[in-house]
Amino acid sequence: MFKSRTEGSVVFKCTVRLLEEPDVLECEFQPNHKGCNLLDYVCEQMDIKDKDYFGLRFVDVTRQRHWLDISKLILKQVKDVEPIVFSFRVKFFPADPFRLTGNSKIMIYQQLKRDLIHGRLYCSAGEAAALGSLIVQEELGDYNPEIHVGDYVSSLKLALRQTDQLERKVIELHKKREPGQVDHMVVDEFLSIARGLETYGIDPHPVKDHRGTQIYLGINYTGISTFASGKRVQHFRWPEVHKLNYEGKMFIAHLSYTDRESREPKKHTVGFKCPTGAACRYVWRCAIEQMLFFTLPNSQNASVMSGGGFIRGTKFRYSGRTEREILTESLNALRQQHLLNNTSPSKRKANSVPATPSSPQGDLAEMRYSSLPRSTMSEPMGCDRFCQDSSVIPCLETVSEEARRQTENSDLPDYYFRDSFEHSSSESGYTTNYDALRMGPNRLHHNQNTTDNFTFHMHQQHNNNTSSSTAMANQQNAINSAKKNMKKFSILHAFIPSFIFVIVVLAIMTVFILESESDNFVTFKNLPEMMSLNYQYYQPFKDFLLRRLGLKS
Template sequence: MEADNILFSFRVKFYPPNPFRLKEDITRYQIYLQLKRDLLHGRLYCNTSEAALLGAYILQAELGDFNPEEHIDNYVSELKILLKQTLQLEEKMMDIHKNELKGKTAAEMETIFLKKACVLDTYGVDPHAVKDQRGNQLYLGINHTGILTFQGSKKMNHFSWSQVQKINFEGKMFIIHIILNEKKQTIGFKCPRGSSCRHVWKCAVEQMLFFTFPSSSDVPNVVSGGGFFSWGTKFKYSGRVEREILEDMTITRESPTVTRVGSLRRKSSSEPPTPSNLVVNQVGFNSLSRSSTNTSEEYNTSMDSSNQIDNSSVLEPLIEDQEIVTSK
C-alpha cells in the first residue's frame, strides 16, 4: 500500500454516558465534533424537531449570531449538516438560529448540543445491518446502555447490559443470551457475512467489557465462533475500563486551550438541490449509505420488510472520508 493512500482518522470509540463528567473542555469539544459528524452521516438519528434543534445549535456555534447582511436567503442550503436535509428542516434551523440563539457563544452551544445529543437512543450507536428470525431488516446498535435494535426510525428492542449474560456468534449468526423476567432467552440476528458477524461480536464484547467491568485486571479473555472443525475467535481486551478512568481523573497538567476551527462542510456543485420532503424509504437508519454502517455488504432495506427496494435509491453519492481521499 502506498503512503498516499493511507488515511488516519481520529474517532471516538467509547461514548461517555455523561459527557459532562469529562474534566477538560477540549475532550468535550472532541465529543461534540464526533457527534456533529454522526449527525451528518445519519448515525445520530433523531426526529425532525430534534434534528432542527441540533442543526440550529451547530449554526450558532459555527456562524455566530444571525446577521441579515451575511446570512441571506436560504444560507443553510449550501451547508451539509444532516444526512437527509430538506427545505422544511433548513427553514426550521434558520428560524431557531435567527430568533432563539442570539448571544450564545460557541462553547455554550456545544454544551447545549451535548445535553441534547447524549440522551438520544442513537447516541454512540454505530449501526450494523442484520436480519431477525423472521427475515425483517433491522439495524443493530451497541453503546453504553446495551444492545439496541432499530427498524427504520423505530427502536424495536433494548437489551441492557444488566440483562445480557453472554454474547457469541456462530457463522453468520450473532447471538445474545439474556435474562428477561427471570427467564433465560437466546436471541439471534443474521449478518450478511461471517466476517461482518465476527466484527459485530467484537464490537459488542468490547463495549460490554468497557462499561460493565470494575477493572481491566478482572476482564477475561473471550472466545466464540468455534465449531467441530474450526478454532474459535479469541478476543483480548486491552486498556482501562470506564470505572478505572472515572476513579483516576486527576489531571496535573494545565488544561489546554480549545482552538475552535470552522468545520461546516459545504455542498459540492455536483450534489442535487435540497428536496422539499423525505421519501418513506429514507427515514431512520434506512437512509444510511453503505459506508455509514459497519457492514459494507448490507441487506436490502425498507420500512416494510415485505417490500424490497433497490439499495441504490438510498445510497449517498459521497461521504466525508471518500471526499478527503478524492480531494488529494
C-alpha cells in the first residue's frame, strides 16, 4: 500500500473510522511506516487536499485518547492497542473554513455536524434549530408537503438533546427555506453560523479549577477557554499565553497581558487539575500543537517543548506545516495565477505603455493572514463579568507561590514569538567620526597643524597603552596557566565511559537475542519494538556487513 525503503514480510492491519458513522477504511502498514504515511493514504483515498488540518486519533488500553504523531512510527505508538482502530477527525479548525475547498470543506461540515449531535458544539435553542434545518435541507432536500408529512425529522439525529419542541422549530424553518438551493450553498450557510459560536472547534476536556469545581477546558485557534454550564467563563488569547507546562495532574498556563485600567504589564498563572496524569499530558500536548499551528510563522522555528518536570518529563517537537505556511503557499499560488493571467497574449500591453504592478484583489485579498476573523468575545483578565456573579465560577486564582518559583527557575524554554529583533549599535563594532565628516575642505586645511599635534599625542598615548596592555596580557597568561595546572573533577569524565559501556552491552545483548534460536526469547523477539528494530535496522546492517566481508553475494 505504501512505498517503503525496505521490503518486509510483516504487515499490520488497522481500521480507520471516517466522519460518516457507518463508513470505515481498511488499511495496512508495515513496521517502518510513520504516521504521515497513513494520514497521506487516508487523505488520498478521500480526495482531501488540505490534509494539514486533519489527523488520526486512537484510544489506548487505559481509555486515554491520543493523536497519532505523524513524525513517529505507527507501530511504536499503538504497540498495546488491539485491535488497531483510528478515527479520522478534524484536528485544527481554521478560523475561516471557507478557505478550504472541495472535500476538505465537506469534512469540516461533517465534523461540526458530529459535534452538534454529540453536544460539543453547544449553542442556544434558536441556533440549534437553524443548524438542524440546514442538516435536514442537506439530507432530505427541499420541503415537499406530499413527502415530508408528520414528524419527518424525528428519524434524523440533529442534536444531543433532541426534544419535540426543537423538531417542530426545525420543521418550521425547513418549510420557510427557499427551494432550489444546492448542497454547497447549504454547507456554506451552516459553516457561517457554526464558526461564530464560542464552542467552534472546541473539544472539551474535563478539569477542575482551584476550588475543585468541575469545568471544561476548550482549545481552538483563538486560545484557551473555560466553560461551565455551557457558557464561556474565561478566555485566554494566544498572544497572552506566555508558557504552557504541566506537573503531575496539573495543567499550568503562564499568562502575560496588559491591564486595561492601569495599562501596566502583568503576569498571571492559572492551573487546572485533570483526572489523570495521562489526561494532563494529552491536554498539554493538544494546547502546544494548537498554539504552534496558529501562531508560528513556519515550522522551522519550532523548538523542542518540554513539560512535566525533569524526572518524568515529556519532550515534544512540532512537525508538519503551520497555518501561516499554508496561507502563504495559497497566496503565492494565487499571485502566480494572477501574473499568468495578466501576461497572457490577449492582455499584453503595448511597449510604449509602462507596466505598473497591481495589488491583489478579490479572492487574493481574502487570503491575507491579517484578515482572519478575530474573537470579540474575550473577557478582560481579572475583571470578567462572570466574576461579579457569585453563582458562577469566579476567576481562577494563581497556583501556589512554591509551584510558580519551581516553574520559573526551571530550564524549560519560554515561548516567545517575535517578528523582529532590536540590536544595539555597539554590537556592530564599528563607529564613525561624524564630526570629521561634517568639516569641509577649508576647515580641514586650516586645522592641519592641530591635527599633527593631536596625532603626536595619540602615538605617545598608544605606546603607553601598549605597555600596559602587555603587562595585563602577561598577567592573564599566568592566570590561565595556573588554571590549566589545577585538576578539576568533570562529570563528563565519569559519565561518557559509563554511557559508552552501557550502549555496548545493550548492543551485544540485542544481537545475541536476535540471533538466538532459543524458545526463551520468542516472546521478547515478537514485541513490536524488536520487530521494527530487526526489519528496519538490524537486518539491513547485517546484510551490508556480510557483503563487505565477502561472505554474502
